[in-house]
Amino acid sequence: MPILFFLIILVIVAGLVAAVGDRMGHRAARAKIRIGNLRPRTVSTIIAVVTGILISLATYGLVFLIWADFREALTRYRTVKDELTSVQGEIEKSQDELEQTRAELEQARAEKQQADSELAMMREEKIELVQDVSQMEQELIRSRTQLSGVKGEVERLRHERKALQDEIEISTIRIESLRELKEQMAERYGEGEIILSRGTYLSYVPVNAGEASLLPGRLQVAVDRLAGLLAQDGLRLAENSNAVAKQYVEANPGIGVDDDYVITISVARNVFENEEVQLAFEAQRLEPLISKGDVLMEVVVSETTARIRMIGIESRDISVPPVFDTDALVDFSVQLQDRFIAGARASGFLPSAQTGEFATPIESLADIATDLMERERPFVLQFVAREEATALDSLAAVDIYVSNPAATETGDESGNVDVEAIPNNTENGVAGDAS
Numbered sequence: 001m002p003i004l005f006f007l008i009i010l011v012i013v014a015g016l017v018a019a020v021g022d023r024m025g026h027r028a029a030r031a032k033i034r035i036g037n038l039r040p041r042t043v044s045t046i047i048a049v050v051t052g053i054l055i056s057l058a059t060y061g062l063v064f065l066i067w068a069d070f071r072e073a074l075t076r077y078r079t080v081k082d083e084l085t086s087v088q089g090e091i092e093k094s095q096d097e098l099e100q101t102r103a104e105l106e107q108a109r110a111e112k113q114q115a116d117s118e119l120a121m122m123r124e125e126k127i128e129l130v131q132d133v134s135q136m137e138q139e140l141i142r143s144r145t146q147l148s149g150v151k152g153e154v155e156r157l158r159h160e161r162k163a164l165q166d167e168i169e170i171s172t173i174r175i176e177s178l179r180e181l182k183e184q185m186a187e188r189y190g191e192g193e194i195i196l197s198r199g200t201y202l203s204y205v206p207v208n209a210g211e212a213s214l215l216p217g218r219l220q221v222a223v224d225r226l227a228g229l230l231a232q233d234g235l236r237l238a239e240n241s242n243a244v245a246k247q248y249v250e251a252n253p254g255i256g257v258d259d260d261y262v263i264t265i266s267v268a269r270n271v272f273e274n275e276e277v278q279l280a281f282e283a284q285r286l287e288p289l290i291s292k293g294d295v296l297m298e299v300v301v302s303e304t305t306a307r308i309r310m311i312g313i314e315s316r317d318i319s320v321p322p323v324f325d326t327d328a329l330v331d332f333s334v335q336l337q338d339r340f341i342a343g344a345r346a347s348g349f350l351p352s353a354q355t356g357e358f359a360t361p362i363e364s365l366a367d368i369a370t371d372l373m374e375r376e377r378p379f380v381l382q383f384v385a386r387e388e389a390t391a392l393d394s395l396a397a398v399d400i401y402v403s404n405p406a407a408t409e410t411g412d413e414s415g416n417v418d419v420e421a422i423p424n425n426t427e428n429g430v431a432g433d434a435s
Helices: 002-031 040-066 068-075 077-170 175-188 212-232 241-251 326-346 362-374
Strands: 194-196 201-207 261-267 279-285 295-301 305-310 316-319 379-385 398-403
Touching: 002 040, 040 068, 068 077, 077 201, 077 212, 201 212, 212 241, 212 261, 212 279, 241 279, 295 326, 305 326, 316 326, 326 362, 362 398
Parallel strands: none
Antiparallel strands: 201 261, 261 279, 295 305, 295 379, 305 316, 379 398
16 A cells, blocks of 8 residues: 555646646746746756656655655665664574474484383383283192192092001002002003192283284284293293284274274193193283172181182181181181182282282281280171272272171081171171171
């Protein structure tokens, strides 16, 4: 708009100058005005030119006075030009800074990707450590079981040996039968020791909903890690393990599509010395295995026995002293811990991804140790779930209740109380005392 306005003024002034100059020139010609020795025609031309110059100067002066932009443009041209040059320099500097910022951003993104890769590697190493701890725990449990079995077998063999020696001393008629029995025993115990039992848990791979496409790669990574771990113990993983994992994924395309899953990896069959370890895969949808208020473990403590009922496994009776002292209570807690872990494992729960161990509430018995040592028997000890839990959740969040059964409840002559006759005394909601 200012330029258009200036053009309009310029056109009007040009026309006005032409008209007025021509008019003044005609009048000067008619009047035959002379200036010195100049001819009237020359004088009229001079008058016309001067008139046009004066009109133009007057017009530009008027525009200069009333049009601030025009006046600003004429008086501050050099300043504006210098400012424009400065602004262009700042723009170029800003563009350089922008390019530098972009380069730094790209570098930051690269560093973030590297950090993400390192974090993923650290997580994988953590899972590997968890698996190592879990395997060591399983080996410890297996070793304890084997040791107990070996001790019992040794004791039994000692009794059999003594009986056989007595029979040999009494009569030589049974020598042949004794030899045959020895041959059967040698054949029985010469089959070799089982290194890994069928169904032994090795590892697990969680898969969230929407991550079905990532499952083949995660299983392959898990299998490769297991190969390295087993190699450290002198065991060989079957060469077809990756193929078996791939076939399992292809046969179960719904894993990780709409729901969260966890895939457990275990031993497919018994492994003897110098044999390969065959793998078995099993998917489990991450749904609640227990609900809030479920009784996870119930222990009925009588005069000399305690009956333990844990979810997932059968009840078991253990011996207890007539009165708990500190050492006896520790031994009692260890047996409860073993049964709790066995039941959790049998129910489908998995070790913690952070520690590789099962979190249990048994340690909380220390808080009510005095009550357990002083409470009149028989009494009932219950562990009640506070929240629902999936296979990957902890079972440590429970309420512990201790109560004495009603006097009308049934029991045998030894004072042992029937577990089925014990009610779930959880309505009082006070951990440590529901009596």
